[in-house]
Amino acid sequence: MARRARDVYVEWRGGTCRVKWWSGDYHDDGRKRFESKGGFLDEDEAYDYGLDMMAEIRQGTAVSNRDGSTLMTEWIDAWFAATDHAYTTHKSYKAIINKHIRPYFRGKTVAEVDVIAYRAFRKHIQAKLPSPGSAKNVMTVLGMILDDAAPRLIKVSPVERQRQRGRFVKKTQRERKRDMSIESIDQLARNAEVVFGYPGYVMIWTMAMTGMRPGELFGLRREYCYPAWPASDPRPDPEEEERYKEDVLRYGKGDGLMPAIRVQQQVQQVKGSTAEVPPKYYSYRTLVVPPFLADMLEKLLASHDKKWVFPAIAGGCLGSSGFSVDYWPHISRGAKARERAPGSRNPRPAIPAVPDFAGKRIYLIRHGHKAWLDEDGHSRFAVESRMGHEVPGVEGTYSSVTVAMERAIMKALQDRWEKFQARGSRSE
Structure with missing residues (x-):
């Protein structure tokens, strides 16, 4: 050993020297655990390197050879x-x-x-x-x-976030959207009815009038839907007992009550089977619906006894039916008439394309719902809460969705529907 000070050792091996320093840890038998680095040609340089490593250990910024070699x-x-x-x-x-x-x-x-x-x-x-x-x-x-690997496995993270190097690249252009017209929604609903019956018709209107995510619509069970809810709520969480009592006084069917849907879950595919999981970001929420949609939902639930409010063609869950492949393309892009051949599917009339949605995602109906609420000038907190978004800061802490806000939303959506119906009757 050529030099020794403060648990730093330098030794020559052949034509190069190696420095060893105490890592700050001990072996199980009590001996100090040392780390080392070789390949130095200058003894002072090796010694200084060892001192630097000891300083990093004292400052808590050192990365051990053992941790640094983690795959x-x-x-x-x-x-x-x-x-x-x-x-x-x-x-x-x-x-x-x-x-x-x-x-x-x-x-x-x-x-x-x-x-x-x-x-x-x-x-x-x-x-x-x-x-x-x-x-x-x-x-x-x-x-x-x-x-999260820094500073234990690496001293600093190599992730670049602020400074831009290299060739300039324009920021990604946002997905182009068109204003969502109620006429387009009506045609989508009619197309969906051709594809999978009255559940399809009501589902499209429900998405347009509530902004629910597709997985939430597919996973909506009848006990969480008007007119059964909130009286039919399973009340699974004892800590929510106060909310359950308030819901009965605020929502439901009857004088002074508001028709509503409870978003309590969504469905997702897990290893080939349908799983009922919490809504995205745990955005549990109650969505009031306009009277015309309440009537549709009541009629729909009276027409079948399935678990799901919007059952697939075979009666199962839309979340496991390949909706984006077998349903939505025909609903949005249209389809030719289909005659019935021996042993084939049922005949079906031609389905017209809906230009505003052809080749687009069904998710854009949700975006359109928010645009409608913004156009009508509703409270930002009420709108974001309805969409299942958290409102940050003081506004999110002190605001709440009041009965007056919910009734204003119901009225605006009902007015939009009635104006559309009036235009349709005049054109006939």
Whole structure:
């Protein structure tokens, strides 16, 4: 040993020297655990390196050789196991990790993922995924994984967020939307009725008049729907007893009560089967509905005895029926007439396309509902609460949705329907 001071040792091995320093930890038998780095040609340089490492240990910023050599796959497993997310977020992160992040970084250590490696992956994923939004989601998950690795496994995270380097790229253009006309909704509803009957007709109107997410509509059970709710509420949470009592006084069928739907769950596919899970972001909420829609819902529930308010053609859950493939394209893009051949499906008249929605997502009906509420000038807090969004800051803390706000929403939606009906009767 050539030099020794403050638990730092320098020793020569062949033509190079190695420095050893105390890691601050102990072996099980009480001996100090040392770390080392070799390849130095200058003894003073090696010694100074050891002192720097000791200083980092005292400051709590040091990364041990053992931690620095952790494989990315091992860290990803540990990170994901420690996360606690809502079902849909958990499912999305798992898919991103298994499909994109884990295969790319297999065999690499966390310490090897520096700024250059991070940029290389970003370029790779942007070329692989045609949608900028999808690529951004992947980079967001990787960013969280690397951020949480610092300072234990890496000194600083290589994630770049503020400074822009390289060629300028214009920000992604938002999805182009058209103003949602009630005439388009009416045609979608009529098309849906051709595709899967009266449940389809009412479902489209329900989405347009409540802004419910597709999974929430597919998972709506009859006990959470007007006219049964709130008297039929299973009341599963004892801590919500006060709300249950207030709901009976505020919502339902009868004089002074407001017809409403309770968003209590959504459905998602889990390993090939339909699972009932909490709504996105745990956005449990009550949605008042205009009188015309209340009448439709009452008629619909009287027409069948299925568990789901909007059952699929075979009576099961729309969430497991391939709605986006077997239903929505015909509803939005239209379809040719279908004659009945021996042993085939039932005949069906031609379905006209709805230009505002052809090739678009059904989710845009939800967006259109919010636009309608904004046009009518309702309270921002009432609108965001109806959409299942959290309102930040003081406004979110002190505001509440009042009966007057809910009645104003009901009236505005009913007025929109009645004006549409009046236009239709004049044109006949």
